[in-house]
Amino acid sequence: MSILTRSKRVITTAEVMESRGINRREFLGFCSMMAVMLGLGPEGSGKIAQAMEVKPRVPVLWLHGLECTCCSESFIRSSHPQASDVILSMISLDYDDTLMAAAGDQAEAIVDEIIRDYKGNYILAVEGNVPLAHDGWNCIVGGRPFKSRLQETARHAKAIIAWGTCAAFGCVQAARPNPTQATPISQLVEHVPVINVPGCPPIAEVMTGILTYMLTFDRLPDLDRQRRPKMFYGQRIHDKCYRRAHFDAGQFVESWDDEGARQGYCLYKLGCRGPTTYNACSTIGWNDGVSFPIKSGAPCMGCSEEGFWDRGPFYERLQGMQQFGIESNADMVGKAAAVGIGAAVGAHMAVSVAKKALQGRKDNASDEGNPS
Amino acid sequence: MGYQRLPDDGDLPPQRIFDWPCRAWHWINALLVVVLIVSGYLIGTPLPSSSGDTSSLYVMGWLRFAHLASGQLFALGFLFRVYWAFNGNQYSWQLFLPTFWKKSWTDGFWAQIKWNLLLLKLAPRYVGLNPVANVIMLVLFVLPSLLTILTGFAMLAEVTGHDSWQYFCFGWMVSIFGNTLDLHLLHRLCLWALVCFTMSHIYIAIREDAVGRQTMVSTMLSGIRQYRR
Numbered sequence: 378m379s380i381l382t383r384s385k386r387v388i389t390t391a392e393v394m395e396s397r398g399i400n401r402r403e404f405l406g407f408c409s410m411m412a413v414m415l416g417l418g419p420e421g422s423g424k425i426a427q428a429m430e431v432k433p434r435v436p437v438l439w440l441h442g443l444e445c446t447c448c449s450e451s452f453i454r455s456s457h458p459q460a461s462d463v464i465l466s467m468i469s470l471d472y473d474d475t476l477m478a479a480a481g482d483q484a485e486a487i488v489d490e491i492i493r494d495y496k497g498n499y500i501l502a503v504e505g506n507v508p509l510a511h512d513g514w515n516c517i518v519g520g521r522p523f524k525s526r527l528q529e530t531a532r533h534a535k536a537i538i539a540w541g542t543c544a545a546f547g548c549v550q551a552a553r554p555n556p557t558q559a560t561p562i563s564q565l566v567e568h569v570p571v572i573n574v575p576g577c578p579p580i581a582e583v584m585t586g587i588l589t590y591m592l593t594f595d596r597l598p599d600l601d602r603q604r605r606p607k608m609f610y611g612q613r614i615h616d617k618c619y620r621r622a623h624f625d626a627g628q629f630v631e632s633w634d635d636e637g638a639r640q641g642y643c644l645y646k647l648g649c650r651g652p653t654t655y656n657a658c659s660t661i662g663w664n665d666g667v668s669f670p671i672k673s674g675a676p677c678m679g680c681s682e683e684g685f686w687d688r689g690p691f692y693e694r695l696q697g698m699q700q701f702g703i704e705s706n707a708d709m710v711g712k713a714a715a716v717g718i719g720a721a722v723g724a725h726m727a728v729s730v731a732k733k734a735l736q737g738r739k740d741n742a743s744d745e746g747n748p749s
Numbered sequence: 750m751g752y753q754r755l756p757d758d759g760d761l762p763p764q765r766i767f768d769w770p771c772r773a774w775h776w777i778n779a780l781l782v783v784v785l786i787v788s789g790y791l792i793g794t795p796l797p798s799s800s801g802d803t804s805s806l807y808v809m810g811w812l813r814f815a816h817l818a819s820g821q822l823f824a825l826g827f828l829f830r831v832y833w834a835f836n837g838n839q840y841s842w843q844l845f846l847p848t849f850w851k852k853s854w855t856d857g858f859w860a861q862i863k864w865n866l867l868l869l870k871l872a873p874r875y876v877g878l879n880p881v882a883n884v885i886m887l888v889l890f891v892l893p894s895l896l897t898i899l900t901g902f903a904m905l906a907e908v909t910g911h912d913s914w915q916y917f918c919f920g921w922m923v924s925i926f927g928n929t930l931d932l933h934l935l936h937r938l939c940l941w942a943l944v945c946f947t948m949s950h951i952y953i954a955i956r957e958d959a960v961g962r963q964t965m966v967s968t969m970l971s972g973i974r975q976y977r978r
């Protein structure tokens with residue numbers, strides 16, 4: 378049975394998995410892994426397994442707006458060998474123009490069908506954002522501006538997942554001066570909860586983890602002020618970074634390839650954004666936990682943070698202040714002001730002293746014996 | 750009452766300007782600001798790497814400790830000073846609210862400007878805060894301090910985590926800016942505002958002491974202002 382065939386009969390996720398040749402052992406292995414990642418405790422694995430066996434599978438529409446597809450690339454490389462398989466069957470990716478077999482009108486018809494059949498019961502996953510300028514013609518999908526596609530599908534969704542920094546915060550498309558007026562999903566949707574899963578791209582395990590949580594427990598994970606799931610975005614890279622001991626000790630890489638770099642010192646001085654970046658890289662790692670940027674000697678660029686493209690230069694600690702000239706930062710502006718005031722004070726002091734001296738002489742000359 | 754110009758001629762009796770809590774706050778605050786400026790500067794742009802055994806070094810650790818501890822004391826002091834504005838003597842609120850709507854104040858302001866441009870022969874004598882210094886205090890000390898405290902606690906909330914009371918109280922700062930790097934930027938700009946303040950403040954005080962006709966630095970020590978002819 379193809380996952381694209383839907384019938385009105387309730388199909389559970391487990392059934393779909395079975396039909397895709399995922400055996401029980403693999404299935405339970407997946408459940409345990411997810412339970413650990415989501416921090417659900419010892420009973421978690423059983424709960425996930427049970428939910429998947431009895432709950433109807435939830436259709437997921439996966440739309441692509443203005444984006445580079447790095448989120449999908451990350452997603453299909455989930456580390457657990459079966460994770461991508463499991464997830465792909467679990468979310469019954471009914472529509473994902475990058476991954477599905479169908480194309481053209483047929484494919485577009487699926488979207489309308491899902492909206493009709495599962496009104497209020499499907500999850501909308503959006504990769505990329507919406508360029509609003511010029512009536513949206515900067516992003517055409519299926520012959521129409523992406524804007525209208527998003528509006529139709531968002532209206533009846535149960536929840537919306539905004540994949541990646543593009544969908545969550547705008548990312549590079551929305552960097553100044555943002556010519557296409559690329560706009561994050563949460564600013565365009567009302568009445569439907571939006572979950573931001575930032576990162577450029579987000580870590581595969583984070584993506585599968587969030588989907589698993591939503592599908593098995595049928596509710597949204599706990600979100601922070603920026604609508605990011607707390608379980609993965611609750612801490613900064615800096616909080617769990619294995620180079621943190623060098624930070625506290627005051628041992629920094631001063632320039633690329635110096636002795637400190639070979640010793641694995643902290644990358645703070647080379648502009649590491651770990652102290653202001655909320656993500657799970659320093660805990661989960663990338664590519665099956667093999668590494669993450671800092672482990673490979675590159676500072677974090679803060680890819681999962683709002684407006685990170687506009688917070689450069691990437692390899693300098695102090696953020697630029699283009700308002701004051703293209704290469705300036707807080708210290709240059711501040712020092713200039715301080716030097717200015719210092720010069721003014723110095724000049725004023727010199728003039729005051731000179732005047733006092735002159736005046737003193739005049740006073741002394743005019744009324745001898747009556748000093749003020 | 751606040752600022753009041755005194756007659757230009759004749760001897761004037763000494764006046765009590767600052768009560769002891771005000772003076773204590775001033776000097777403790779000055780010390781804390783110095784510690785905060787030095788440690789804060791070094792947190793953002795650290796010293797050259799220390800060499801040695803990582804497990805026995807704690808350079809950034811101590812700097813951050815000094816900064817966070819004195820930062821919180823600074824904030825408490827600021828709170829106290831706001832409280833004292835209402836409960837101190839008749840001059841204690843002038844720091845936060847120059848009486849710019851009063852003619853006596855604006856006249857004093859222009860007189861002080863003229864005096865500083867060396868256009869007046871006789872230095873004005875007054876009780877309360879010098880209006881020009883007062884404006885500088887408001888713009889380069891009170892407002893930047895408030896901003897430093899807000900951004901400081903918002904950054905502290907990142908350190909203590911999303912379950913902390915700091916996040917509960919100051920997490921809204923994060924929502925305003927989105928990217929918390931901006932908090933660091935603002936905080937650091939305030940450092941420079943405070944550096945500028947410290948320079949001009951000390952200069953004005955010492956200059957008034959030296960060439961004006963009343964005491965300044967010793968007034969902040971004893972509370973009493975004495976006048977020269």
Ligand code: HEM
Binds near residue numbers: 791813820
């Ligand atoms: C006179 C007032 C202050 C000055 C001049 C000052 C200065 C600074 C500077 C320059 C930085 C480095 C910023 C950067 O480049 O990243 C910093 C960091 C910081 N300051 Fe302040 N600060 C002051 C008051 C405070 C207060 C009241 C608090 C509140 C507790 C505070 C908390 C912090 C925190 C949490 C950091 C980040 C430290 C870290 O990396 O973990 N500061 N401060």
Ligand code: SF4
Binds near residue numbers: 616618622650
């Ligand atoms: S490398 Fe970056 S994240 Fe790691 S301790 Fe240093 S500043 Fe923090």
Ligand code: SF4
Binds near residue numbers: 577676678679
């Ligand atoms: S280390 Fe920083 S820049 Fe790199 S992927 Fe993680 S959050 Fe993004």
